[in-house]
Amino acid sequence: MKKIAVIGYGVIGKRVADAIALQDDMELTGVCDIISDWRIQNAVRKEYDIYAATAEAANKMKSEGISVKGSMQELLKKADLVVDCTPKKIAAKNVQIYKEKDIKYIVQGGEKHETTGHSFSAENNYKSAINLDATRVVSCNTTSILRTLTALKRADLLDYARGTLLRRATDPWESHLGGIMNTMVPERDIPSHQGPDAQTVDSDLDVVTSAVKVPETLSHMHYWNVKLKRQATKEEVLNALKTSSRIKLIQYDQGLVSNNTIKEMFLDMGRPWGDMYEVALWEDMLKVQGDELFYAYVVDNQAIVIPETIDAIRALTGIETDGAKSILKTNQSLSIA
């Protein structure tokens, strides 16, 4: 059984750790961080092996009564692959260590494509990641773009796509850091970076995005204008979107009228943290007009990359060489219908 280490036990790391623990073909060797407050208590409760990234952190953890299994170096010795979920600058430094130690690694979408030379999105390029030393799971917004546009492309419907991305200002638990109130803050550059980022996975995509921060913390919302290769029916478009198991078609007319109602539904469903791994796309709002397609969807920035990361682990370690099988297995473990 391949041993997987998680470095960085934050918003993404804690979810990745839980998702790994749910799989029957890989093992969570341990989690590593520098925090010693309430956040790491979650790992204690779950009886994960906890490693300290620095000697100072180890002392602090011990003084808080946390049982420390060892140093980051000791964790890396045990692991076949490491998923790095640390903040930007730290991940870049860590990558040097993984390379020196010749350990396979996965970084998150905040890192540059060049860090690994491969960017991953399960439905797109699982195959090209098999047995690689490293990959980068693209960001939440980029993942959603790839899932939806690739579904349209598979049906040979996609000509080009232009999107407006309404970004949550900051994460729920970090509302005091980077939070904004009663205003909107555009990203300076049009096109914004998500279009080119999607092209690191599929260089053929003709996609342009603009992005703006809005004063909420729950999830992103995207509005898309897509030029189709030909006139199509709404049914054809929906059938194309249904070829992705990670797009969930939702109905505005069933009361799902906002980010917060969608969040509540996923909490109702018993998903941990109300996590939505799928792109939630409004079926009844979706409109086809001649060869143009208009739709909107919601992206849970904390959750959408979790199944992708599990698939990336399988690809890099070679546990599974069939992408479709990995996706199905991951979906079942996370209750993705």
Next chain:
Amino acid sequence: MKKIAVIGYGVIGKRVADAIALQDDMELTGVCDIISDWRIQNAVRKEYDIYAATAEAANKMKSEGISVKGSMQELLKKADLVVDCTPKKIAAKNVQIYKEKDIKYIVQGGEKHETTGHSFSAENNYKSAINLDATRVVSCNTTSILRTLTALKRADLLDYARGTLLRRATDPWESHLGGIMNTMVPERDIPSHQGPDAQTVDSDLDVVTSAVKVPETLSHMHYWNVKLKRQATKEEVLNALKTSSRIKLIQYDQGLVSNNTIKEMFLDMGRPWGDMYEVALWEDMLKVQGDELFYAYVVDNQAIVIPETIDAIRALTGIETDGAKSILKTNQSLSIA
């Protein structure tokens, strides 16, 4: 001197009244409402003649020490034209009265085009409004769409336009009514109504919009993807936009990075309520890519229709038959550069 009455002294009415009072070729005969609280005190302070829309309202106003000049009927007798700024259902009822009394009237964008058979946007169709009995000044969002797209059309650059409209949830003073928090609420229908609404002024416009409410109260923000008739330079596009005196090109790089900073600048400028009559369009964010154009701008929903309403008064009363002259006169009175 033409005598103008303002019915409804709310967010739009109080601004229209002030703007009329600033003109030297028309006269504010009085304002009429049913309110007797702090809101009408603003009209008292400004020494406007105050009329009561109902007998009950008249009594209430008197009991609050407000000097009531007369009834709505008495105001209408004195006026050559009435600007109706009341809420939706009330305006529809009032229109019957204006028609019976054969008095010219202007309604706001919340009303249907059919109410007047003419929809107004000064730079588009001033001429066709001259000496008409009635017109409708189109809504804030529609006004901004018409100004920008018409500028591109004048330069023969516009093929078609697709926009995402991020709408303020409610007005600042009404944040408790219709306000939303920490979420986004899409409009159910794509296309949203603003595209067809713009076509009531210019039926040739190929424009599709989607709209979503965001949790802020200051102003709307629009993101546009425009297909040009041909490849163009950024300079050509900017020159086209500069042909509208009511589009203000602003610089993100000068710190104007959000709705609230833009609002503060207009407050700094000494505009009443910090009103922004112009469409504030980010010049440095604007991007031309081949025959595609991308830009974003901000719309002050409380203020943008005020200069349009003044021009509409001139057109309907025939005070001025040259639209350009009216626009210039209005601009100067409101300090629009």
